[in-house]
Amino acid sequence: MNQPDERLEQPQLDDRLRQLAIAAQHRSPGSSARQRVLTELIGVLQRSGKLSRPRRGQFQMLYEEIYVEALQHLFSFICERIDSYNPQKGEVLQWVNFLLNQRFFIIASREFLPTVYEGMDARTVKRLTLESLDESNPYELNPQLIPHLSQEVKECLEEDPEGLFEQACVANHPTASFRYLALRRLEGYSWQDLSAELNIAIPTLSSFYQRCLTRFAPKLKTYLS
Known part of the structure; x- marks a missing residue:
């Protein structure tokens, strides 16, 4: 041994x-x-x-x-x-x-921290994920980074009025769309679960998801306003 x-x-x-x-x-x-x-x-x-x-x-x-x-x-x-x-x-x-x-x-x-602006102290920024949206107090989050999303975010993702969330996919993996990943994460699936299911490395899924969350936050805010 x-x-x-x-x-x-x-x-x-x-x-x-x-x-x-x-x-x-x-x-x-x-x-x-x-x-x-x-x-x-x-x-x-x-x-x-x-x-x-x-x-x-x-x-x-x-x-x-x-x-x-x-x-x-x-x-x-x-x-x-x-x-x-x-x-x-x-x-x-x-x-x-x-x-x-x-x-x-x-x-x-x-x-x-993809959108930390000049002069912003990165140590004070909190990371916002879809899993914590319903529990987060929007006044505790930095409004410059990611806007507040309401409890209707899941319905918004499911409806995907313009098809944007479904069109955004991991490169060469059309089934791994932001819509699919976000909904699965909200349902409680771990990155390990999704990695095994989709045969895509965890870092690839996680970084793609985080970029999309930041990218689509303004659009989600528009849908939910």
């Missing part, structure tokens, strides 16, 4: 991660064998406690959500691009934390 990953000393951890990364590279892309090794690699990373925490003093109200989204992007990248890891240039953890710090945390923060 392997020693618990979270107790590995740094040299042992580096050796374990390197072995797994190289093993994954030696499996055929798309094979179940490669996927099993990648799943183990990501599990070791998650349990290690060594993943960095970029910009910890920023985005106070949104930090954990942004961080989780950044990790989803990171893990998807590892699964899709493990061959880009070069053991001659450094350890796996260095490669992973560089990507997390310099790429995926920035991408995730921009997805969560």
Whole structure:
């Protein structure tokens, strides 16, 4: 039985991660064998406690959500691009934390705060989702970011008078429309459920959904006024 990953000393951890990364590279892309090794690699990373925490003093109200989204992007990248890891240039953890710090945390923060205006303090902005619309007090939300939506939002999505919500789809996935995703989320389906159903990665679904929510907020406000 392997020693618990979270107790590995740094040299042992580096050796374990390197072995797994190289093993994954030696499996055929798309094979179940490669996927099993990648799943183990990501599990070791998650349990290690060594993943960095970029910009910890920023985005106070949104930090954990942004961080989780950044990790989803990171893990998807590892699964899709493990061959880009070069053991001659450094350890796996260095490669992973560089990507997390310099790429995926920035991408995730921009997805969560796509319309923060100049001079606005991002730490005071609350993320609004369709799931929380009926429970939110509109006076506690930043009106510059996303307007208040009433309890009729579900009916509005179902009716979709101009077909806009149905036409907006994940690239190359016509069944994954904003209308479908939003209604399913309101019904309580998780991103994991939808990812398995549609065979689309969670980060892809989540970022598409958030962009559409921001994009269509003015239209929803018009419909509901």
